[in-house]
Amino acid sequence: xTTTYAALxxxxxxxxxxxxxxxxxxxxxxxxxxxxxRTYLQSGQAVFAAGHxxxxxxxxxxxxxxxxxxxxxxxxxVRDHAYLRAIADACPFPAADLEPKQLHATYFSAPVTPDRxxxxxxxxxxxxxxxxxxxxxxxYAPNGLGRSKLAEHLSKPRITEGVxxxxxxxxxxxxxxxxxxx
Numbered sequence: 364x365t366t367t368y369a370a371l372x373x374x375x376x377x378x379x380x381x382x383x384x385x386x387x388x389x390x391x392x393x394x395x396x397x398x399x400x401r402t403y404l405q406s407g408q409a410v411f412a413a414g415h416x417x418x419x420x421x422x423x424x425x426x427x428x429x430x431x432x433x434x435x436x437x438x439x440x441v442r443d444h445a446y447l448r449a450i451a452d453a454c455p456f457p458a459a460d461l462e463p464k465q466l467h468a469t470y471f472s473a474p475v476t477p478d479r480x481x482x483x484x485x486x487x488x489x490x491x492x493x494x495x496x497x498x499x500x501x502x503y504a505p506n507g508l509g510r511s512k513l514a515e516h517l518s519k520p521r522i523t524e525g526v527x528x529x530x531x532x533x534x535x536x537x538x539x540x541x542x543x544x545x
Contacts (some may be wrong), residue, residue: 365398365414366443369539371470372407373438373529381435383407390464391432395424403538407437408531410542418442422472438527440470444472444543451540455494456503463534464507469500469517472527479522486512510534
């Protein structure tokens with residue numbers, strides 16, 4: 364039985380020297396024996412089908428292959444369609460009423476608990492807000508991610524320590540649900 368997954372590569376093609384051409388990434392994933400490989404945008408999303416492994420082992424396999432092929436390490440989170448759909452469906456903010464640039468999901472490699480975020484005075488950042496989900500954080504940033512003081516605070520190493528965290532805007536969240544639909 365094959366499962367369709369999305370691989371989220373953290374921090375590639377967003378400035379700096381960590382460039383991964385999407386055509387090369389598609390070839391690399393196909394060479395790993397993954398099927399129906401497609402990419403979305405240039406910022407590190409790939410969708411594929413696999414008949415072997417699980418999310419964690421596939422993420423490790425992809426991360427090793429990227430490092431061997433491109434010469435630098437990259438964090439990878441792999442999630443299946445059911446998880447991606449559940450994250451989109453559980454959004455605590457009115458996604459249909461917001462501009463996609465205002466709403467983001469940060470995917471975590473492992474569960475996170477509210478105590479990790481206890482130091483954050485959410486009222487100090489209003490109208491920006493965040494809510495926790497299943498290995499995810501939903502962020503409402505009405506002026507966009509680039510201007511968000513809350514997003515800046517949420518990305519501090521003491522907040523993300525011990526987990527991989529990678530953020531996608533709501534357009535990408537929705538597109539990955541569509542692309543992973545079997």
